[in-house]
Amino acid sequence: MSDAALDEMTDDSSVRKDAAAARKALPPGTCDDPALVENLFKARFLEYATLNIVGDPWNFDNTISAQDKAIDSCKDTRCLGRALGAVIGALSPVYLxxxxxxxxxxxxxxxDAVDTSVKGAMSQLGIATGKAIARECGGDETITARTCDGPHGKMLFVSCAMEGNQVNAPQWLYRAGETGLHAMLIVENGPVGVMESTCNGMPDLMTAARESMGEQQMAFYRYDGKQYRSVYAFSSMGIGADDNGNELEIAVDGMPGAKVVCR
Structure with missing residues (x-):
């Protein structure tokens, strides 16, 4: 993109500075070749659009890093063309x-999880934990509790009740054991989705917290043998729609988390 075109899109000096640095890192002549410019855009879109939809972004982030390393190593446009073609060829089938x-x-x-007594659930969690949850939710009357039986024992789901157009709420997951309830996961914003992939005998989990009409904060959790730990997070951002009316989203600000070893 030319400086003039960028100036028409934004008056943010930091954006223009970043764009200039990105162009400088490309091999000489890249921006003068329309085919290379198009493939550069396509490769970058596929990287961050595919990251947004795969079930294991913590692994896919490594794929993107390797692809970017290959692109950054190119010193001429011929090498860059090959590197971009490799990215497009590898990711297009996955994305499509x-x-x-x-x-x-x-x-x-x-x-299905069923409603259970909030008072009973709080008594099992103990006075200190019950008071902390009540403070977070704004009172005992705004707490919900559900239980279910599963392949790994009885589960207790505690959440702050949502009101009006609220779509996010803190949630707590506990598993019943011989010594009482064991905290498995605490999230500031739900809801929690149960994935088909597993780690250390427990399913992977994810949350999606809406930050605005066009942006959600996605987080992924894996079980380390004692509790769930965040392994990756990113913002899912809407960028419009394609010619067929399909909404387009990309992942930005990817943040690797804990390294959980699956045994």
Whole structure:
């Protein structure tokens, strides 16, 4: 993109500075070749659009890093063309054949979770934990509790009740054990989706917290043998629609988290 075109799109000096640095890192003559410019855009879009839809972004992030390393190593346009072609060839089938949907795996519950007594649940959690949850939710009357039986025992889901057009709420997941309830996961914003993939015998989980009409904060969790830990997070950002009316989204600000070893 030329400086003039960029100036028409934004008056943010930091954006123009970043764009200039990105152009400088490309081999000489890249921006003068329309085919290379198009493939550069296509490769970058596929990287971050595919990251947004794969079920294991913590692994796919490594794929993107390797692809970017190959692109950055190019010193001439011929090498860059090959590197971009490799990215497009590898990611196009993945992106085009993916049909993302909200995960509804059965790894935690063998049936639907049912409402249970909030007072009873709080008594099992203990006074200190119960008071902390009540403070977070704004009072005992705004707490909900559900339980289910699953392949790994009885699960307790505690959440702050949502009101009006609210779509996010803190949630807590506990598993019943011989010594009482064990905290498995605490998230600031739900809902929690159960994925089909597993780690250390438990299903992977994800959350999607709406930040605005066109942006959601996605987070992914894996079980380390004792509790769930965040392994990756990113912002899913809407960027419009294609010619067929399909909404287009990309992942930005990817943040690797804990390194969880699956045994």
């Amino acid at each position: 054949q993916s049909h993302p949907h909200w995960p509804s795996g059965e790894g935690l519950c063998t049936g």
